Amino acid sequence: MRKILHVGLKKEMILDKRHPRYLSLLYREKLIEGYFMGIVAIAGLIAHGRGETFDYLLGEKTHEETIEAIKAGAALLLLAKHPVISVNGNFAILAGKEIIELSKILNAKIEVNLFYRSKKRIEKIKRYLLNLGAEEVLGDKDLVEIPTIRSERRRVSKRGIYKADVVLVAIEDGDRTEELIKLGKKVIAIDLNPLSRTARYATITIVDNVTRAMPILLNYVKKLRTMKRSELKEIVKKFNNTTYLKKMEKKIRTSFKIR
């Protein structure tokens, strides 16, 4: 299959560090491999292309305003009693190590929750994360349904998303965030598209690539973890998601010019 995909080219021939778009090629390659490992859904490759477009329009950098969103996200995660990191195929491949480190620092649960859910994919993603060092990965057992979520994402773990007060989600669009919010949960979303439903319904949206946002989020969690709860609450209170999303939308509309 790989041979057909790259018309017989070897990986080293595609991944040349001197290539001006080396990182973009590298992440594509990782996702393609993830697909052949049974971790990434085929639609995940399409979703990545959509993300790349927004990233390109945002200048492929983490904006100052986004640092504020990440800081607020870190504070909210530190305030949580039952934080959960919801993982899909793309998120596992692009930020597996960071997901695990974050879960350990926060004592947060990791739960595999998929749009294109199959037992096989859940198992493969779980194994992948356990091999990377995760202590526990939820999503395959003790499931309950959130009936208001129409997609397969309605199946959640009793000890995970069902019980969570704060859920970190990434690289998804749809009705899940809206429904989680209706259930009284707080949602932190990492999504390059500031116009998506996930971005608009989340408590805090981080408009950035998970590959850049996750290491920064980890650093802020480490930095803020000695703060008093009152100080963390103040950071969250000061952040306004709608104002932030409008700024990010404006950046996309205006910052790009052909010279």
Ligand code: PTJ
């Ligand atoms: O693994 P599964 O079965 O749960 O399926 C996952 C996908 C990604 C296929 C599924 O969630 C999906 O179809 O997502 P959408 O509706 O295409 O939405 C993906 C969103 O993530 C879009 O708004 C993209 O712009 C954004 N996105 C894509 N890549 C990245 C990203 N945001 C942050 N970082 C990225 N690397």
